[in-house]
Amino acid sequence: METLLNDFSPGLFAVQTVLLLLLxxxxxxxxxxxxxxxxxxxxxxIQGALDAAEKARREMANLQADxxxxxxxxxxxxxxxxxxxxELKTKMIAEAEAEAQVxxxxxxxxxxxxxxxxxxxxxxxxxxxxxxxxxxxxxKVVRKELSNKDKQLELVESMLGExxxx
Amino acid sequence: xVTYNLIGAGLIVIGAGFGLGQIGGKAxxxxxxxxxxxxxxxxxxIIVAALLEGLAFGxxxxxx
Amino acid sequence: MRIFQQSFxxxxxxxxxxxxxxxxxxxxxxxxxxxxxxxxxxAYISHHxxxxxxxxxxxxxxxxxxxxxxxxxxxxxxxxxxGLVTFMSSEFHHNDDGHVIVEKNGLKFAKIHSxxxxxxxxxxxxxxxxxxxxxxxxxxxxxxxxxxxxxxxxIGLLMFFWFVRLAKQYKTKKIPTGFxxxxxxxxxxxxxxxxxxxxxxxxxxxxxxxLLTVFFFIWLLNMVGLTPLGFNVTGQIAVTACLAIFxxxxxxxxxxxxxxxxxxxxxxxxxxxxxxxxxxELVGTFIIxxxxxxxxxxxxxxxxxxxxxxxIAIMFVMKDTLGVAGATGLSFILSVLIMFIEVxxxxxxxxxxxxxxxxxxxxxxxxxxxxxDHKVVDAEDVRSDFV
Numbered sequence: 346m347e348t349l350l351n352d353f354s355p356g357l358f359a360v361q362t363v364l365l366l367l368l369x370x371x372x373x374x375x376x377x378x379x380x381x382x383x384x385x386x387x388x389x390x391i392q393g394a395l396d397a398a399e400k401a402r403r404e405m406a407n408l409q410a411d412x413x414x415x416x417x418x419x420x421x422x423x424x425x426x427x428x429x430x431x432e433l434k435t436k437m438i439a440e441a442e443a444e445a446q447v448x449x450x451x452x453x454x455x456x457x458x459x460x461x462x463x464x465x466x467x468x469x470x471x472x473x474x475x476x477x478x479x480x481x482x483x484x485k486v487v488r489k490e491l492s493n494k495d496k497q498l499e500l501v502e503s504m505l506g507e508x509x510x511x
Numbered sequence: 512x513v514t515y516n517l518i519g520a521g522l523i524v525i526g527a528g529f530g531l532g533q534i535g536g537k538a539x540x541x542x543x544x545x546x547x548x549x550x551x552x553x554x555x556x557i558i559v560a561a562l563l564e565g566l567a568f569g570x571x572x573x574x575x
Numbered sequence: 576m577r578i579f580q581q582s583f584x585x586x587x588x589x590x591x592x593x594x595x596x597x598x599x600x601x602x603x604x605x606x607x608x609x610x611x612x613x614x615x616x617x618a619y620i621s622h623h624x625x626x627x628x629x630x631x632x633x634x635x636x637x638x639x640x641x642x643x644x645x646x647x648x649x650x651x652x653x654x655x656x657x658g659l660v661t662f663m664s665s666e667f668h669h670n671d672d673g674h675v676i677v678e679k680n681g682l683k684f685a686k687i688h689s690x691x692x693x694x695x696x697x698x699x700x701x702x703x704x705x706x707x708x709x710x711x712x713x714x715x716x717x718x719x720x721x722x723x724x725x726x727x728x729x730i731g732l733l734m735f736f737w738f739v740r741l742a743k744q745y746k747t748k749k750i751p752t753g754f755x756x757x758x759x760x761x762x763x764x765x766x767x768x769x770x771x772x773x774x775x776x777x778x779x780x781x782x783x784x785x786l787l788t789v790f791f792f793i794w795l796l797n798m799v800g801l802t803p804l805g806f807n808v809t810g811q812i813a814v815t816a817c818l819a820i821f822x823x824x825x826x827x828x829x830x831x832x833x834x835x836x837x838x839x840x841x842x843x844x845x846x847x848x849x850x851x852x853x854x855x856e857l858v859g860t861f862i863i864x865x866x867x868x869x870x871x872x873x874x875x876x877x878x879x880x881x882x883x884x885x886x887i888a889i890m891f892v893m894k895d896t897l898g899v900a901g902a903t904g905l906s907f908i909l910s911v912l913i914m915f916i917e918v919x920x921x922x923x924x925x926x927x928x929x930x931x932x933x934x935x936x937x938x939x940x941x942x943x944x945x946x947x948d949h950k951v952v953d954a955e956d957v958r959s960d961f962v
Binding site (some may be wrong): 349352353354355356357358359360361362364365367368369371372373375376377378379380381383384387390 | 724
Binding site (some may be wrong): 557572 | 768772866867868870871874875923926927930931934
């Protein structure tokens with residue numbers, strides 16, 4: 346302790362105090378203040394840029410999500426449209442088939458009816474022609490045969506017999 | 512007189528050495544247990560070591 | 576690159592100053608010659624640890640057996656009983672044991688172990704008592720530009736020059752180039768690792784300037800002390816005392832109500848204990864804290880210088896036992912190793928001084944919660960604070 350106090354130089358202490366005060370003053374004024382303020386400014390700038398980037402990223406993500414949603418909706422719509430079209434198609438085909446069936450049945454029925462009536466008409470005509478023909482024949486035969494009474498009778502008799510048999 | 516001073520200095524150094532060993536050792540243990548707190552432990556360790564060192568130097572110088 | 580050129584110019588200028596040195600002879604032969612014995616080494620080391628009034632680079636003995644010193648004298652500024660006295664230190668002819676007496680303004684001055692004594696009227700030589708203290712002289716206030724003052728000036732100018740250049744760089748660009756790129760992280764380190772965590776987010780700005788100045792001042796002076804220029808500025812108790820007292824004044828002045836309250840009238844303890852605590856706190860705050868600051872720096876640097884010089888002295892002292900090569904090799908290896916540690920210590924001491932200053936200032940400006948509600952701290956909270 347004694348040596349320590351002995352080595353202490355008050356003069357050096359005073360000089361050092363003055364110089365240190367001066368140094369602190371000069372350094373604060375000309376060096377530290379501008380350095381620290383520019384550093385702070387730069388840090389704030391970097392922070393601002395980072396924040397902005399983060400914001401942009403989030404917005405981008407939002408946008409992407411929106412796009413995805415839109416795409417999803419469009420896809421869904423397309424699918425429903427396709428489904429509806431397909432349903433419509435099957436329905437139309439079924440309806441057409443049914444109608445065609447009905448038409449065809451109707452036509453078949455009409456045709457059958459027409460065939461029936463034609464057949465009846467043809468039968469009637471055939472019968473009348475056969476009747477006329479047979480009448481003609483009968484007339485001819487009768488004319489020829491009426492000369493002979495017996496024979497007339499006999500013929501009538503046989504014809505009648507045949508007719509009833511018929 | 513000089514001998515007594517030297518004995519005192521030796522005692523101080525033993526004590527300070529023991530203390531520094533404790534500080535360093537415990538800090539190592541702490542860092543090993545929680546490596547993520549290494550920075551904080553180191554700072555605290557240096558502060559405590561500096562205080563101890565101040566004490567030891569103070570004692571040495573007062574005895575000189 | 577440019578800043579390096581500028582620094583180089585600055586250094587070249589300094590070297591030029593050094594080269595304009597005169598080589599002058601010393602009249603007395605007592606402490607001249609080579610240093611061989613333990614006692615001489617001890618004397619040399621203790622001489623080095625003292626402040627010096629002239630700047631000596633090296634000394635040698637000429638062919639005529641005269642001891643010569645290469646260096647330059649520094650001005651002496653003394654506050655004597657008769658006011659200010661100035662002269663150049665060369666008038667003492669490198670004598671450091673009071674044998675050369677300089678007469679100025681009718682006053683007689685003698686230099687004994689780097690301390691200037693003013694002799695009593697009528698005395699012609701210094702009388703020593705048994706313990707080698709001057710009996711017929713009184714110490715004068717010595718405001719001389721000593722070697723330490725030169726160191727402070729050189730480092731102060733260098734710091735000013737470097738950091739003003741760095742500050743100017745920011746005007747034109749966002750990121751400094753050249754040497755500024757080295758300085759910027761250091762500034763950021765002091766601000767973010769020392770000032771901010773120890774003082775607190777709210778108040779640290781005000782004290783950053785002081786802490787930065789002190790950090791670079793101590794660090795650079797510590798580093799300069801490791802060069803062969805032979806500065807020992809941070810090993811001068813006056814310098815470290817000044818630094819510690821600056822810190823003391825700053826934290827005493829900026830202390831808030833809480834700080835004084837906790838010193839003078841500690842809340843939360845029985846009334847009877849409070850005065851005792853006040854005494855303890857006052858002693859702790861105003862004596863122990865600055866004392867530990869100043870002694871730590873002083874003792875570390877002094878110890879470093881002593882160890883390095885002692886290791887170098889192995890070369891001379893053990894020449895006979897180990898042979899020239901052995902002694903030189905041993906001395907070289909040991910001093911290189913210690914030098915590495917000293918480079919670390921130079922930084923560490925600057926860091927610790929600044930950090931403890933910041934811590935003390937932080938204690939003075941901290942805002943306590945007045946209720947002192949001692950809530951039970953959850954282990955999980957503590958862990959989450961850490962992680």
